Amino acid sequence: MSPDFVSILVVARWGSVGLMVIVLLMMTYILCLRAVLLMRERRYRNLSARWTPILLEGGASSPRPLPSVAPGERFLLLILWNTLRERSEQDAGICHWMGRVAAVTQIDRLARRLLRRRSVRKQLLGLVTLGQLRDRLEWPGLCQIAQSGHPLLSLAATQAIARIDPAQAAGTVVSLIVTHLNWPAAKVAGILEDIGPERVSEPLARCLLQAPESHRPALIPFLAVCNYSTALPTVRQILREPHLDEVIAPCLHVIGKFGDRQDLPLLYRYLTHPRWHVRTVAAGCVGKMGRRSDQERLVPLLADPHWWVRYRAAQAIVGLSPQDDQRLRDIQSTLDDRYARDILTQAIAEGLAPGQSGTHLSPTGRMRIGAGR
Amino acid sequence: MMAFFLAAQWFFLLYFLALNGVYAMLIFRALGGVARYMQSRDVAGLPHLLGGFAPPVSIVIPARNEEANILRTLHSLQQHYPEYEIVVVNDGSTDRTLEVLTAAYSLEPFPEAYRARLKTRPVRAIYQSTVDPRLRVIDKEHGGRGDAVNAGVNIAHYPWVCRVDADSILQRDSLMLIVEPLLEDPTVVASGGTIRVANGCRSQDGLFVEADLPKRPLVLFQVVEYLRAFLYGRMGWSPMNAHLIISGAFGIYHKETFVAVGGYRCDTVGEDMELIVRLHRTLSAQRKSYRITFVPEPICWSTVPDDIGTLRRQRIRWQVGLAESLAMNRGLMFHKEGSFAGWFAYPFTVFFEWLGPVVETCGYLFVIAGFALGIVSLSVFITFMLLAVGFGILLSTCALLLEEISFHIYKRPRHVLMLFGIAVLENFGYRQLNTLWRMAAVFQHLHRGVRARLGRRKQECPA
Numbered sequence: 001m002s003p004d005f006v007s008i009l010v011v012a013r014w015g016s017v018g019l020m021v022i023v024l025l026m027m028t029y030i031l032c033l034r035a036v037l038l039m040r041e042r043r044y045r046n047l048s049a050r051w052t053p054i055l056l057e058g059g060a061s062s063p064r065p066l067p068s069v070a071p072g073e074r075f076l077l078l079i080l081w082n083t084l085r086e087r088s089e090q091d092a093g094i095c096h097w098m099g100r101v102a103a104v105t106q107i108d109r110l111a112r113r114l115l116r117r118r119s120v121r122k123q124l125l126g127l128v129t130l131g132q133l134r135d136r137l138e139w140p141g142l143c144q145i146a147q148s149g150h151p152l153l154s155l156a157a158t159q160a161i162a163r164i165d166p167a168q169a170a171g172t173v174v175s176l177i178v179t180h181l182n183w184p185a186a187k188v189a190g191i192l193e194d195i196g197p198e199r200v201s202e203p204l205a206r207c208l209l210q211a212p213e214s215h216r217p218a219l220i221p222f223l224a225v226c227n228y229s230t231a232l233p234t235v236r237q238i239l240r241e242p243h244l245d246e247v248i249a250p251c252l253h254v255i256g257k258f259g260d261r262q263d264l265p266l267l268y269r270y271l272t273h274p275r276w277h278v279r280t281v282a283a284g285c286v287g288k289m290g291r292r293s294d295q296e297r298l299v300p301l302l303a304d305p306h307w308w309v310r311y312r313a314a315q316a317i318v319g320l321s322p323q324d325d326q327r328l329r330d331i332q333s334t335l336d337d338r339y340a341r342d343i344l345t346q347a348i349a350e351g352l353a354p355g356q357s358g359t360h361l362s363p364t365g366r367m368r369i370g371a372g373r
Numbered sequence: 374m375m376a377f378f379l380a381a382q383w384f385f386l387l388y389f390l391a392l393n394g395v396y397a398m399l400i401f402r403a404l405g406g407v408a409r410y411m412q413s414r415d416v417a418g419l420p421h422l423l424g425g426f427a428p429p430v431s432i433v434i435p436a437r438n439e440e441a442n443i444l445r446t447l448h449s450l451q452q453h454y455p456e457y458e459i460v461v462v463n464d465g466s467t468d469r470t471l472e473v474l475t476a477a478y479s480l481e482p483f484p485e486a487y488r489a490r491l492k493t494r495p496v497r498a499i500y501q502s503t504v505d506p507r508l509r510v511i512d513k514e515h516g517g518r519g520d521a522v523n524a525g526v527n528i529a530h531y532p533w534v535c536r537v538d539a540d541s542i543l544q545r546d547s548l549m550l551i552v553e554p555l556l557e558d559p560t561v562v563a564s565g566g567t568i569r570v571a572n573g574c575r576s577q578d579g580l581f582v583e584a585d586l587p588k589r590p591l592v593l594f595q596v597v598e599y600l601r602a603f604l605y606g607r608m609g610w611s612p613m614n615a616h617l618i619i620s621g622a623f624g625i626y627h628k629e630t631f632v633a634v635g636g637y638r639c640d641t642v643g644e645d646m647e648l649i650v651r652l653h654r655t656l657s658a659q660r661k662s663y664r665i666t667f668v669p670e671p672i673c674w675s676t677v678p679d680d681i682g683t684l685r686r687q688r689i690r691w692q693v694g695l696a697e698s699l700a701m702n703r704g705l706m707f708h709k710e711g712s713f714a715g716w717f718a719y720p721f722t723v724f725f726e727w728l729g730p731v732v733e734t735c736g737y738l739f740v741i742a743g744f745a746l747g748i749v750s751l752s753v754f755i756t757f758m759l760l761a762v763g764f765g766i767l768l769s770t771c772a773l774l775l776e777e778i779s780f781h782i783y784k785r786p787r788h789v790l791m792l793f794g795i796a797v798l799e800n801f802g803y804r805q806l807n808t809l810w811r812m813a814a815v816f817q818h819l820h821r822g823v824r825a826r827l828g829r830r831k832q833e834c835p836a
Binding site: 008009012013015016017019020022023026027029030031033034035037038121184185186187307310311339342343345346349 | 386411427483484485486488490501556557558559752753756757759760763764766767770771773774777778781786789790793
């Protein structure tokens, strides 16, 4: 054996002993983790059994006195409080009572302290709690976190400030959205809805018109949570001015959501747009907002090379002639194209089948704000 | 002779170090990934917050001779999810699958404008349930699972397609959890879910009730294997956008992207892995911004083989599938746009997953032969064995640790002890057996003609 190999062998031997030690240590650690978990679960169960009835008796006329909370239990109480608070969102009485309990048990102070912890998990818990408590004391701190680059923390802080003071938050939240395009659109839309259309409409429209062209496709869908009177003029203005092709479909979605027949001439124009995705959305909107006479404009789309355009056009035609089988059969009999006939047959059958409206379907699958809400 | 042994021992040593180095890196990545996931899951509480924004999903279930399972599976698909449809594809069953479905769901023929965007074996008929408007059934000629899913995708209404195997059990919130990455990141084109072993678990009317460990050691070994594969294997690659497989048992795909790359191939036994490798190859070559993600939460429960013959066939099939997936997409390797998948995951899979069994077996044979010939001393022999077994145990223990800091689905302390015992025991026989099967698959694949012996004959792609 070469001397090199002998030294490697020694290292390997000690390495294998080291491996076994590491494995045993890890196993001990796992068992300790399990023991702590079981203990924590037991403590949480006990605490939950004691506190759940108290926290949920918000509507009771004479609430009982609160039991004392051991310092070690306060964090668990904070978790329970949040769980029940979210569950009781609709009950103002319980929410108000839970706010009082939070003050008496000092979990509000704990939540503020959590914001200064290093653990992201604890910071998140603190942010959610302060939002639920409508706690204004930490407003500047929350705004600072909201501007940070951490995707989770900044979003949770934005949600918190939106809850604490929706009126004051509206402008701030909108400007944060423009600088955080990486936030999940679904969550952003949820926050905007919580703030309310009357508060977000103006700042959002203003921001959108000032935003760089490349940002607009991501921002336009949020207009769906705005007021009719702000959203529609904004998308009309965008479509009037020179624009990127990518903004057309989101704009048409917004138009379709509000359904103002004034926009029908605009939609007719897009039925022949070179982008199949635009034609699809336009056909869907015409089906939703149009009149029976619009069926003629839609019939040529039944022979479109793209299935989605054909399908949406067929749905629109069926939707514009509800309960009028004969008229649909007449249209069908005029069709020379086999694909056009097939797609119309399917749309008619779907129209007859229960639960097959299909107007919510989207060829891209990317989220549509406001869909189905 | 001595020179050969010297060269060989250096080769095996370096191979061993490289392999375990990558595993260590994956474990660290997985630890970070799991910690991040748990943070967001803990407080953000996505399922209930995002319920209103979840995209509509078409669930496609390929079913061949599943008369015993299909109703249970459909029952487990009664999901807490706002909007979805179910497409069952009866892939030329020779049993009563279609009759069972027709009786249970009052199926009626439906005049669907079948849109053959993906070529499949001929479709005989499309049925619509009259009792559950969300359910449609395609009856088609047998073409294999990939072909069946392609047919389902052709009639799927919704933009996201979720593939579920007919013998899987989903939890009530599985769909909500698997779409979570799509809501978080608009560049996601596919997302896979974690599969866990259903054997031994309690389920009722097709719904998962409680996790428990199976009694049979063979199945227990697979429990630990699944923990390793999903918790640090996929979780390790996922943050680098480099994992090369989404299990066929449960995964969701952006339909347009799925169709654009040609759907599943039906000339491979590993169509699920092949699709993901192809997605990486195609999308990176097109310089598209995309992500293929993975949800570490245990959301799909699948029955694993409980006899050695079935297990052997499954492992050979997996290894052949892996080899075919790599061979069909060799352009990904070191492609200039291939990023982590092309520069790291693909070569790793070739050298350590595909060739690994051959090298490992040669390593064992080398040490045993050297020991028998007196070239390798007893101390070297013991050290080698201790290292090989020690690393094996360490990797499994890391998976147990990841499980403990995240989901700890096996509730009782005796479960933890039992899994640790299995993590040790699997290194004495089970792992080596697996290596032998996989090595056999490598040679079978190299010499072709494997599929006939597997009972899953190679399917010709429809013209």
